[in-house]
Amino acid sequence: MPRPLRVAIVGAGPAGIYAADALLKSETASEPGVSIDLFERMPAPFGLIRYGVAPDHPRIKGIVKALHQVLDKPQIRLFGNVDYPRDIDLDDLRAFYDAIVFSTGATADRALDIPGIELDGSYGAADFVSWYDGHPDVPRTWPLEAEKVAVLGVGNVALDVARVLAKTADELLPTEIPANVHEGLKANKALEVHVFGRRGPAQAKFSPMELRELDHSPSIEVIVNPEDIDYDEGSIAARRSEKQTDMVAKTLENWAIRDEGDRPHKLFLHFFESPTEILGEDGRVVGLRTERTELDGTGNVKGTGKFTDWDLGAVYRAVGYLSDELPKLPWDIKSGTVPDEGGRVIQESGEHLQSTYVTGWIRRGPVGLIGHTKGDANEAIANLLADHAEGRLQTPISPTPEAVEEFLGERGIRYTTWDGWYKLDAAEKALGEPHGRERVKIVERAEMLDASEA
Template sequence: MTRPLRVAIIGSGPAGVYAADILSKAETPTDIDLLDRMPAPYGLVRYGVAPDHPRIKGIVDALHRILEKPGIRFLGNIDYGVDCKLDDLRHHYDSVIFATGAKDDRELDIPGIDLPHSHGAADFISWYDGYPEAPRDWTLDARSVAVVGAGNVALDVARVLAKQADDLLHTEIPDNVYQALKSSQVTDVHLFARRGPAQTKFTPLELRELDHQPGMELVVHPEGFELDEASEESIRTNNQVKTVVKTLQDWALRDGSTDSLRRLHFHFLRRPAEVLGTDRVEGLRTEVMELTGDGNVQGTGEFETVPVQALYRAVGYLGSPLADVPFDHDTGTVPNEGGRVLDLDGQHIPGVYTTGWIKRGPVGLIGHTKGDALETINNLLADTAGAGDGFRHAEPEPSDILQLLDERGVPYTTWDGWNRLDAHERSLGQARDRERIKVVGREEMVAISRDDR
């Protein structure tokens, strides 16, 4: 009897887990390993989503059920390109799928952007989400802060900066993050969007969540709050745009509060032009933009300056290059056609695939990765069917990759190990009337997972 198809998926975030789920439901019998750099699974959901998003965190429950399925195995604390390389994986698996996501900040090329206290959103998120490789200290001595961006990531950063630390105690926020936010000097957070309110990428739920933050006043500045013909058409034809604009309009009409501890300001049609300062960020100079009737904008040549002492750019993510895999540095993606990874000549590298943000770029919500994974898996299965048994290598057995990792001294973690770590984090939280307290240090995570304490 033909043995199951053996597939390695690099990355255990939503993209990788959804790919494993779809593959496990195929008529073709499969053995699937998800390999991750982190000792724990879930990728973006554990380390890239703000801790006060219980709805999105609830996705963990669905991912957990998938990773418990027979034929799917989680192997963590494995650094692809260091602990194992593509040749190793192609020797031990019939196919390899890269689902490594996009974790690097896209650059904002303006003067002064490299001043101290100018940060990328991804770095800040990694800090407050307890990413093991992120610094554990973060200076929050600025009273006025700029956030550049018009998507949900910008909203997350702005909300966490403007929120009261005690309102995060019900979450899994690490203790050092709570203490830093508790002592934060922030009074005003200014969010700058280059285009108008109808062109933002906020989702209605994310935006409206801001209205339920105690002690936070929402200030929508009327300057720049403009709609052109394209904006009006979007409002008529897109309920999401309609809801976002209506929400912002309602906030703009409110009277200012006198007892707010912090204020979150929205500035539209303002293009970041220069970060001002000498030894650190001291201000943000923006160009006033105007809508051109088709949803695009153009500069007016008029500039404004807002005094700020820190800046966070949330202008997009980029994927990171992968050892022995082609990479497009402009788009931050792996070149592919329908998930089939392409070499420099545009030819499919047999048995190598990709899915998620490293495949298509960091666009769309978490749920969009399901359709993305379906395309990749369908093409992988079509290639398998076309090649017949010749697609399967003679060598691989499920135990072989574990033997290789043991020989190389890699302290890999397993699904059972994650369940131990999960129970430990929950017990830490229970002792303080919280759902969980996240363990941050990699060595401690590995020790708990492998029961090496």
């Protein structure tokens, strides 16, 4: 009697769940069907949405509702708190599954090679995001002594970091932030936040809605220098060809011409300032040096040789995320991705690594919005199913669902399940209810596991 197609997905964030959804919607999902196991190193699912999106973005977190409906399907199981490759590696997975899809995303900070980057007070944005999102594997405190802070980068992560630094703790209290984060932000001394981009308004990578949200806070005065509003032929072409680019530019133009208000926290958006050095004294950050740039006609910029030293006490680099290398898979060290063709993992020989696929940021790098990973997932799964139809997938030794549970049990791995997520979800909501909050996120891994098993 034919058995279901068994697929393992490593990473239960949006990319992995979209891949599972694509499998369920395929013709293969009919008899004999598909059986999907998602492995997630965190005790809870949802990846980037739970641990990479600012807590004051309920609109984006609403995506969880759609992902929830996918994970509710009976063909899907969740194995949380299971780390690849520590708890289960590629050879182990091959014993249980016809195919393996990696969707592990990107969680580390990309390096920025300028002098002073190692100084005390120089931070990666990803580390700060992990702290304020209550990631269980990071410290519970964060130093927030600087009154003037720099954020390097002009993407949505830079906006998130700048906004959280500029807002008051009580503004964020109605969100799901843990108690330790609220206490930490209450001690935040930042009065000025300076966001630096080396190119112009037409090259900023903000999404229009996230940019406009900066101005919604009653405590944040957003300031743009009129001298930073400049366009060349390449910039004008970019605005004409991309509606979002034009919307961002128009918002910045409007802010540049208005009078400065009296909100207590100032958030400056600087363009045409390329960071060249983080300035230090006694091992600590005391400033930032930037070189003024100018457009070259194509939308790119060149240096002018004019430098400015900014008096600052901390610097956050938000210049991109980087994926962790996955053992036993080929790796492109330059892009920080797994080489692929259409989601099929490609070895140095140019051959497809049998039954092995990638989707999301581990495949194409940390670019685009959350929903953009749907296209990646659809393409990778389409090729997986084509390989299945043509008999190119491997044959697992132990394809029964019970074999995986036995394996994890024999290794003494304390894993969480989808039912466990419902229990953790209820526990977090119960913590929030007395305070009129939707939830209060549980931070400690052990407490998450206890709540999931309650």
